[in-house]
Amino acid sequence: MFQWMRVEERNLYKTTLSSLGQARNLRLVFLQKKSVADQIAFMHKILKLKTQDLVGEHLLQVWFMKGQQDLLRTFCDRMEIEHDGNGQVIGDLPETLDDTKLAETINRLLEMFDSKVVTVYLYVFNLQTPDGWDNLSKILAEDDRLKLA
Incomplete structure (x- = not known):
């Protein structure tokens, strides 16, 4: 996600680096002098903090909506969820x-896309309702292909 931001959404990358740096009283100039690997490691470390949940959520939304549109479209199409053609639900x-559609859709997504990206997407999607969907929650808890760690 960070590499994608750095290449495709440079302003977002710079703003994120600056914002997360401010959370640690570090100036952007100081962080920009670090290697890209160190910058990404820094952002990853800070985003693990509970106080940065909203920032992390926003970054995931942007990444999925702009950088993972094929995944979103495929999911919505297969689940027959109306969307704008780019994966934004209408x-x-x-x-x-539907249990059968969900199982088939997850299997297809795992064939087409990186399993880690699919896993994160499904977890994020399941957060879109207060309690998630019972059948998706169950699959996420039980399917070894969909483990975050």
Whole structure:
């Protein structure tokens, strides 16, 4: 995600680095002198802090909406969720997810995309309703292909 931001969304990368630096009283100039690997390690470390949850959530949203549109489109199409052609859901999310479609969709996503990206997307998607969807929560808890750690 950070590498994508650095290449595709340079202003977002710079703003994020600056914002996270301010959280540690570090100036952007100081952070920009570090290697890219060190900058990314720094951002990753700071984003693990509970106080940075909103920043992390925003970055994931941007990354998925701009950098992972094929994944979003595929998921929405296969789950028959109306969207704008780029994966942005139109209207309300469904109250339930069909078990068979969900299982088939997850299998297809795992064939087409990196399993870690699919996993993060499914976890983030499941957070879009207060309690998530029971069947998706169960799959995320039980399917070894969808482990975050």
